[in-house]
Amino acid sequence: MKKLLLQTSLALASLLLLAGAAMAIEKGTPAPDFELPNIEGKKIHLSDYKGQVILLKLATTWCPTCKQQAGEIVEASQRFEGKDVAVIEVFLQDSEEMVKEALEGQDYGVPFQALMDDGQARKAYNVYLIPRMLIIDRDFNIQRDGSLISAYDLRKKVERLLGETETQVQ
Numbered sequence: 001m002k003k004l005l006l007q008t009s010l011a012l013a014s015l016l017l018l019a020g021a022a023m024a025i026e027k028g029t030p031a032p033d034f035e036l037p038n039i040e041g042k043k044i045h046l047s048d049y050k051g052q053v054i055l056l057k058l059a060t061t062w063c064p065t066c067k068q069q070a071g072e073i074v075e076a077s078q079r080f081e082g083k084d085v086a087v088i089e090v091f092l093q094d095s096e097e098m099v100k101e102a103l104e105g106q107d108y109g110v111p112f113q114a115l116m117d118d119g120q121a122r123k124a125y126n127v128y129l130i131p132r133m134l135i136i137d138r139d140f141n142i143q144r145d146g147s148l149i150s151a152y153d154l155r156k157k158v159e160r161l162l163g164e165t166e167t168q169v170q
Contacts, residue, residue: 024145024146025125025126025134025142025145026142027142027143027144027145028141028142028143029141029142030140030141030142031046031054031056031134031136031140031141031142032046032124032125033045033046033047033124034046034120034121034124035120036090036115036116036117036118036120036121037115037116037118038113038114038115038116039096039099039100039103039114039115039116044088044113044115046088046136047140049086049088049111049136050138050139050140051084051138052084052085052086052111052138053083053084053085053086053135053136053137053138053158053161053162054085054086054087054088054134054135054136055073055076055077055085055086055087055088055133055134055135055154055158056088056090056133056134056135056136057069057070057073057087057088057089057090057131057132057133057134058090058092058117058121058122058125058127058130058131058132058133058134059089059090059091059092059130059131059132060091060092060093060094060130061091061094061098061099061101061102062094062098063130063131065130065131065147065148066130066131067102068148069131069133069148069149070089070102070106071151072148072149072150072151072154073087073108073133073151073154074106074107074108074109075151076151076152076154076155076158077108077109077110078107078108078109078110079109079155080109080110080158080162081109081110083110083162084138084162085110085111085158085162086110086111086112086113087108087110087111087112087113088112088113088115089112089113089114089115090115090116090117090121091114091115091116091117092117092121092122092127092130093117094116096116099114099116129147131147131148132145132146132147133145133146133147133148133149133154134146135154135157135158135161137161138161143157143161144157
């Protein structure tokens with residue numbers, strides 16, 4: 001019985017690792033572009049933000065970890081006001097009303113778009129697990145693709161892409 005439990009646990013762990021690897025886009029790969037409506041109905045291309053560091057979050061309003069990631073992004077992004085940084089949140093399974101309610105009172109301090117996915121982003125980024133947090137450099141290449149990231153680590157990665165150091169960022 002213990003042997004069967006161990007084998008099952010190892011098989012499950014292997015599947016989870018493979019799923020994680022399958023969803024990640026390799027660092028340096030050009031970011032897949034998409035065109036989605038924002039919560040006001042205006043069509044936005046992700047590539048409209050080329051030339052800026054893009055913090056791309058793929059999530060839902062009802063996911064607790066997605067909410068936690070939103071807080072980490074808010075905390076980190078406020079340090080980049082006036083810098084070439086944009087936050088793009090793509091909501092995968094929510095209504096405009098749900099998104100507006102979830103975003104109420106949030107201030108990112110940088111250009112921000114809340115986009116409503118029609119399946120394009122989910123397909124382009126092969127989304128199976130949420131939240132999905134990507135960092136895209138100014139040349140529109142993926143520099144980070146993964147799950148939850150702390151405000152501190154997010155800030156450090158963005159500072160590096162902006163060519164800044166701790167002492168330069170106020």
